[in-house]
Amino acid sequence: MVNGVGQMRSWRRIANVALAVLLALPLGLMLQGAQQEDWVLADALPPSGEAAALIMFAAMAIGPLARLAGGRSEAVRWLMRRRRNIGVVAFAYAALHLGIYIVDMGAFDLMLAEIGAPGIWTGWLALALMALPAAASNDRAMRFLRGWWKPVQRLVYPVVALTLVHWAILMYGWREPLVHVAPMLALYAAAVIRPLFARKRTDR
């Protein structure tokens, strides 16, 4: 018994470290890329954006995963407890992405000149909307917002829509963004569809 609990603890510790390494990996790859001879700062724009998007999709996938798995699995509960921090890390990468953009552009009027480009305003709006759930991701904000907390978190849906358009325009194609978002959307779809079937069965 004691042994079992001990095993559980070490299981969690390994999982925590693995998660931290996974979340820091994009940053590591970006720093490694920066060692290349012909590297320019703008080269860090796609990887930082991609990290923000992927980690956001991952955080969003946990909810439907938990619903499909049922709340009892130890691993799923572990994931649910980390969901909020994973979302905040996604926002941190988005903020880094914006920081890189600002430094790369280097001048306010250059940024202003292209703010009307669909690839750019979608990014700004996505970041602005994303900032709200990120700012609300702590216990104090949760208590303060009460019933509004959920609607604020749900602003990630429009953020996803904007991110997909942003990505497709700036990287010239729909394949990349759609391939990356597909698993998360599939989990949502499965979580919505499954109860429908379950209800049918009990009706009969």
Added chain:
Amino acid sequence: MKASLSLRLAAALMGAGLACASGTALAHGNVTCNAGPKENWKSLDTLKAKMTAEGWKITKAHPNKDCYEVYGITPEGDKVESFWHPVTLEKRLVLRRGQVLYKAP
């Protein structure tokens, strides 16, 4: 209930983004220069020298398929991505964040 509001907002923004994006046409993927064999290409440095003389500020330049692709700031002060013919060094396409600023006839 509230979920459907944010989903509707998502759909509306997606629609607005797509409507705007349809004008930008994801143009870069199919840019070609028909430049022929590489032996006849002028060097990238020749192109850079020509562009600098014309008032461009260059950040990065490399061959992309059969064009030269150059990132930088135009003489007019726009930060862009541009494509050049490797033999004639003629300007083919200038894009700012997916928007076409110049396209060779």
